[in-house]
Amino acid sequence: MIVTDKETGTNLAEIAEGIFRINTPIPPSAFPGGFSFNQYLILDEEPLLFHTGPRAIFAPVTGAIATVMPIERLRHVAFSHVEADECGTLNQLLALAPQAQPLCGQIAAMVSIGDLADRPPTALNDGETRSLGRHQVRWLDAAHLPHGWECGYLFEETTRTLLCGDLFTQPGIGEEPLTRGDILGPSDAFRRQLDYFAHSPHSSSLLAKLAATRPQRLACMHGSAWEGDGAALLGALGESLARAA
Template structure:
């Protein structure tokens, strides 16, 4: 792990071949404790950033990306759904990377990003594959899991890394970049306290759809990334949600 900003604690760690987790620890307001925001950078011929981070975090995340590659080489700025920590600094990234374009679900492109973004988005259909070079990513529609109609995820196919957004959100500063330990327990404790899931009737089917990709790394947006039997972990999450 490399710390790229000593004041904020922003750091970079390669969690899979050519895939870097950028982590910034923060303190939640109201003495709610430590939390973290993660972005994931796929380094390739057409490099991709998943999650932009909040607008206020842009200088820190930009600094971290620059530690790995020239920011101007970025080609895709992707995210799960429309929310400040997912795409709040989208236009700042588009300004910093003149050849980059937003990458999101077709629904997100239609209802939000076509208007919000300073450059036209590429809206992906369910199952659509985007080649990046050595890597490729496949878009998986997952409406309302855990929230937002336009929600979906990317799986990087060569490393079986599922960029799973707000699924398995863990509290704490995310100081452990990649773990094989328990992430479900902490994430369920956090979810029950805040209940940010939509509880869509399609949750079981959508989680099974994600599980069928057989991920071996789960790239969580908040907390540690996780390595292991991703299908089993996702099905365990489905069982918890069904309680």
């Protein structure tokens, strides 16, 4: 892990071959217990950024990207759902990367991104894949999991990394880039405190669909990325949600 911005503590670490986590810690003085925002950069012939971060951290995020590649090489700006920390600087990134396009699901393109974005989006169907070069990503629709009709995820097939957004939001500053430790317990506690899951009756079946990819890494948007039996952990999340229903 290398610190790329000393003022904010933004740092960069490779969590899988060619996949970098960009982490900006939010200290306890600004958020009780601390928090973090993560973006994931897939470095390839067609580089892809998953999550943009909110506008307040645009400079350190783009600075971190610049340590591994020129920002203008970016080709895809992807996200799980429409929210400030997911795609708040989408248009700013498009302005810096003239060949980049938003990449999202069909619902997001229809209800939001086709209008909000300064460039037309690449809209993927459920299960549709996109080659980036050595890496290949597959879009998985996941409406209202945890929130947002347009919600979905990208599964990177080469490294078996699931870019899983808010599913395992952990408190704290995410100082460990990649862990094999418990992330379900802390994320469950955080979920019970803030109640940001949609309580959809389809959550279990959608988690089973994600588990069927048998991910070896979970690239979380808040907190540490995780390595291990991803299918089992997604199943455990489903059981936890069922008990809470």
